Amino acid sequence: MKSVIELKKINKQFKEKQVLTDISLNIGKGECVALLGKNGAGKSTLLNIILGLFYPTTGEIAVNETKQDIGFLSQKTQFPDDVTVQEMLDFVSSFSSNPLDSNEIDTVLGFEKNKYKQLVYTCSGGEQRLFDMCLAIINRPKLLIIDEPTSGMDTSTRQHFWQLVKQLKEAGTTIFFTTHYIEEVDYCADRVILLDEGVIQADNTPYHLRTLNKKKVITIEKEIYQEFEESLSNLIIKNQLSITTKNDVLVIIFKNEQTNEVISELLQTGIPFDNIEITNTSLLETIFQSGIDKERSEVDASTN
Numbered sequence: 116m117k118s119v120i121e122l123k124k125i126n127k128q129f130k131e132k133q134v135l136t137d138i139s140l141n142i143g144k145g146e147c148v149a150l151l152g153k154n155g156a157g158k159s160t161l162l163n164i165i166l167g168l169f170y171p172t173t174g175e176i177a178v179n180e181t182k183q184d185i186g187f188l189s190q191k192t193q194f195p196d197d198v199t200v201q202e203m204l205d206f207v208s209s210f211s212s213n214p215l216d217s218n219e220i221d222t223v224l225g226f227e228k229n230k231y232k233q234l235v236y237t238c239s240g241g242e243q244r245l246f247d248m249c250l251a252i253i254n255r256p257k258l259l260i261i262d263e264p265t266s267g268m269d270t271s272t273r274q275h276f277w278q279l280v281k282q283l284k285e286a287g288t289t290i291f292f293t294t295h296y297i298e299e300v301d302y303c304a305d306r307v308i309l310l311d312e313g314v315i316q317a318d319n320t321p322y323h324l325r326t327l328n329k330k331k332v333i334t335i336e337k338e339i340y341q342e343f344e345e346s347l348s349n350l351i352i353k354n355q356l357s358i359t360t361k362n363d364v365l366v367i368i369f370k371n372e373q374t375n376e377v378i379s380e381l382l383q384t385g386i387p388f389d390n391i392e393i394t395n396t397s398l399l400e401t402i403f404q405s406g407i408d409k410e411r412s413e414v415d416a417s418t419n
């Protein structure tokens with residue numbers, strides 16, 4: 116497969132801070148690759164380096180598409196406050212030799228006719244995000260780089276958005292994206308790259324990543340736990356299980372290999388199984404959880 120992006124031993128420092136360390140990766144033509152990592156892992160920095168917006172401190176980059184064939188949706192959507200939707204579309208289209216036509220734009224945006232006369236900044240956050248995506252693909256890019264594309268979109272806009280990405284993928288577009296939503300990886304990524312503190316920790320299919328670091332999570336209401344505290348404490352200490360409390364529930368986490376032993380001992384405590392929940396977790400879920408927590412704290416901050 117011909118490589119569209121080739122990175123060799125990319126390092127990036129901001130002053131003394133090492134943000135990316137020895138990043139080497141290839142993205143092939145037509146691949147759809149998700150880049151995941153906790154806040155501050157270096158995802159946007161890596162995208163900016165690929166786009167030529169930041170220089171790496173050391174390392175080699177090759178992007179085998181011309182600038183005209185690259186589309187980019189940045190993490191933050193920002194528009195001037197005196198431009199209408201139509202004016203912005205006309206302006207951005209004027210840089211392309213074969214821009215999307217008005218029917219194609221209608222399909223991407225799903226806006227009513229009146230919306231085109233509206234000032235862009237007065238559109239809702241989700242509409243602006245979708246509009247920003249429309250501008251990113253107006254030149255029919257062969258390589259599309261999108262950074263947390265669906266933040267601020269409601270569920271139906273998000274579904275519409277990924278349907279659009281799926282169509283672009285089917286048409287052969289190479290796509291590299293970051294996200295904090297696990298279902299978005301499942302929806303269209305062929306490959307997932309996990310970045311942790313600027314280092315690639317895994318680069319594999321979503322299915323394979325779900326098998327890494329598999330754990331079981333038992334959630335028990337505190338009241339029930341208190342009733343069976345003695346036998347549950349013995350079980351936890353004996354098997355060296357990790358335990359945390361969250362609101363009104365107690366969460367016990369253990370390795371997948373311990374499942375049979377822990378469950379059979381749990382049965383012996385006499386705890387009613389209809390009062391507890393047992394779920395699976397993996398490295399992929401752990402990474403996503405940090406993203407979800409970030410989004411929650413942003414929502415909390417904006418509503419306080």
Ligand SMILES: Nc1ncnc2c1ncn2[C@@H]1O[C@H](COP(=O)(O)OP(=O)(O)OP(=O)(O)O)[C@@H](O)[C@H]1O
Nearest residue numbers: 129132134152153154155156157158159160161190
């Ligand atoms: N221009 C800059 N100058 C100095 N430090 C920077 C700059 N850009 C990014 N950083 C730092 O680099 C680190 C990685 O930031 P980056 O934005 O790449 O992370 P991220 O993985 O995209 O995070 P998030 O998921 O929160 O968007 C952070 O510690 C950030 O503060």
